[in-house]
Amino acid sequence: MDKMPKWVDVILTPVISLLLAAAISALVILAIGESPWEALKTMVTGALGSSYGWGFTLYYTTNFIFTGLAVAVAYHAALFNIGGEGQAGLGGLGVALVCLFIPWPHWTLALLGAMLGAAAFGAAWAYIPAILQAKRGSHIVITTIMFNFIAAALLNWALVRWLRPVGSMDPASANFPPSTHLPKISDIFARFGIEWGTHTPANVTFLIALLACVAVWLLIWRTRLGYEIRAFGKSETAARYAGISPVRITVITMLISGGLAGLMAINNVMGEAERLVLNSVEGAGFIGIAVALMGRNHPVGVLLAALLFGFLYQGGGELALWTSIPRELIIVIQALVILFTGALDNMVRMPLERFFTARRLRNRA
């Protein structure tokens, strides 16, 4: 029997956790002599108050959806993939190669090609830790985090030695040709004569991220592969009893996970920068862990959590721009959100469970 109604579990609990995180953040802001109310107002107006703000928020959200889904899928197989940062970085390399070296007639084809490149490179980067775990028992947490560093070094080398245009001092690839430029959300709105989010990086990748949420939901809860992934995640012995190969599931799950992380590059490399730069992922791979944690590894949860973190990212930028609150503070706020929604989840959940159990008993009596 469930201890409490479902809405309490999936909505009330995270909302209370968020409010607690907000309350403590407010105290921190008070302590440095600023007004928490003003800070909140700046963040909300900056991130959600205009289509301009939304454009940035959705751009960040798109990144976090991909990396969050990557962590969530792996989690269902009880694999903790914290290598999203490196996989997304390699995905960027894939996108860059596809966009630079293949002449694309139209952006739609370029998008499909780049998606393949991004997913393939991200998946390949996840494949090595997966096979090490499946065959040799090297723990995937250790290997994926180490692979983040290797990815960073590899990208550095590729950009400096190889992709950097002759004569350029900047460790970045050449600009992608215009035929690979993705339409921005503002362009799509402009077609209907609506001015929305002009000069913001939000692009069609956001729609692909939404599709990815649906696809992941279908994969996990409707396909036979997803069933095997979940079964393996719950009990390896039981999976073996059912004829599910641990090696196969570990590898396939990590390929999907790495592919999802890699797909993020469509958004930041192809959609926004339109070239590959150093450290293009900017920590989104790690935020993905928090997003999956908060979203309880469910695509809808991941989407909502990604929105929240997108808001925090964009709002935090605004905070640094318009107030004297240092940009670092936003990291404190993000940390508090992660702490309360992820690590201290039970602190809120247990009293709620007790409350609702008691209430139900009273109602029945």
Place this chain on the structure above:
Amino acid sequence: MNDTVTKAGGPDSAPQSIPPAIELRGISKAFGPVQANRNIDLTVQKGTIHGIIGENGAGKSTLMSILYGFYKPDSGEILIDGKPIQITDSMTAIRAGIGMVFQHFKLVRNFTVLENIILGAEDGPLLRPSLARARKRLRELAEEYELQVDPDEAIEELSVGHQQRVEILKALYRQADILILDEPTGVLTPAEADHLFRILNGLRDEGKTIILITHKLREIMEITDNVSVMRRGEMVASVRTAETTPEELAELMVGRKVLLEVDKTPAQPGKPILEVRDLRMIDIDKVERLRGISFDIRAGEIVGIAGVSGNGQTQLLEILGGFPEKGAKISGEVMMNGQPLALNGRGSDAAERRERGIGHVPEDRQDEGLIMDFPAWENVSFGYHNAPEYSNGIFMDCAAIRADAEGKFQRFDVRPPNPELAARNFSGGNQQKIVVAREVERNPDLLLIGQPTRGVDIGAIEFIHKRIVELRDAGKAVLLVSVELDEIMSLSDRVLVMFDGMIMGERDPETTTAGELGLLMAGVTDRDASGRDGITPAHRHPADHPDEPTAKPEGQA
């Protein structure tokens, strides 16, 4: 109802001057909508062995957990030695003199006996004085109650029977006057169980009070002074053991008449289905778990494998089922329907075994047979999830699986009949019915079935046994592994006894005795020794005595 049965409460025989060791009055406890205990009264007299029996989910364990401070009752009071007491946690219970021996031992496996004994009862920050004191006390206890264990042996080196002794010693070391044992004989050989009963009798004679929770009627009749029966959260009867019969108790437990014997006709064995030749298995620690096993199972017969758990039966089932331990080296030859089965590498996995017509009800349904967090309907296709009737392209055919689940629930009387509920929310018996329904209804040529009725209530045991016999009568082969001798003897058409990775011998269940099987289970093939009561005094687990000469199967020099 018989008039020796008093409705609730205990037999009021003790002189009024001695208050009962335990008195429970009107204890109720609910978990959400489930009323686990309803208005329970129980009186346990000092210096007696009091049995509590009931089906799984009858509320025995909940009641004992309340007594041990794990749960707080919703209402009711507890009196220890006539004094009311609030038991808020296990420390209070221990201080009140209550000790508990759990079904699953709570021991640190790589600590020594002595370290386990003092764990949580250290006298100070330094261990040496505590250890020295414990060593002295342990020697006294060992002499007093026949509870010999080597204090410096690590727990993982001990047999299950000895581990249980450590649990009892732990309670006694904490000065327990009241000892609660939860299904203590589930893991023991008959001889180990006899030894345990001798210890319990000794403890009772010293004035200790013992509560024995079990679902085995034979044990209740053998050792208890009084017995209380629980059914669906209520205490339905408390009687003096001498004044009741197993039949009466079984009827009280289940609420209807129960067939204690399996009703079956003689087997009509046909052609061999499974042929095993010289099967060997060496595990990842280089321990030889199976040492050259050969046997046949023919169509239309049930072959039972008796043995104390840990003598290779698990490995045998796992190899035949296609999921041996990782890193195991397997050799030998296995033929299924005349075609060889791959034992290693490609084609040796459980999916392939199912294709070849081998169904498997695993020994551990909670860790292997079911995914406890999955809804029951998803468990109905577990292992067969790639079968065409359950699939729809790359998708699961959820509607088909649900429909099948509903049918299975009806045919196997799974309760509650709600396939949306997670497997963990079903009682042990109903979980097992889900697994049995899944495997039996695939109509396998060979059914492997391990511990079919472990932790399963009497009503469900009867049902599961009937299904197994029906499968046999339909001309299928069944390999039954069980540590319950009664089950092996009543269900099997042939009995093989396993000890230390070998088959010690074969017996006809019609003509053999529990004593004879018990000897083989202990590795004794010397026919002369079986003359007495069937159980050698030196009956011990091989792990206790690695230096002794290895046992030899019958017919080998």
